[in-house]
Amino acid sequence: MALFPLVCNFEGDFVLKLLPVDTEQTMAEVGQTAAVNAVGIHIADQPGKTIYARKEGADAPFPLDMKLSDSGLEPMDCVKFYFA
Numbered sequence: 001m002a003l004f005p006l007v008c009n010f011e012g013d014f015v016l017k018l019l020p021v022d023t024e025q026t027m028a029e030v031g032q033t034a035a036v037n038a039v040g041i042h043i044a045d046q047p048g049k050t051i052y053a054r055k056e057g058a059d060a061p062f063p064l065d066m067k068l069s070d071s072g073l074e075p076m077d078c079v080k081f082y083f084a
Helices: 027-036
Strands: 003-010 017-022 051-055 078-083
Touching (some): 017 027, 027 051, 027 078
Parallel strands (some): 003 078
Antiparallel strands (some): 003 017, 051 078
């Protein structure tokens, strides 16, 4: 377990945020951590929809069950979050 800094942006939000997460979190858990700082503050909640994450510039999201430590992300990489 290690603290890991990412830069994140939720689709529809106008602010990039620093997101401290743990390397052992799944991408689904990272999405929930990111949601705390954006959903209901800068963007509306979308109940029943899943939060997905993809690296800035990537076409496909990370698998929800992938651990952050297995994602290939580097500290301070930008991750885009969105509901689908």
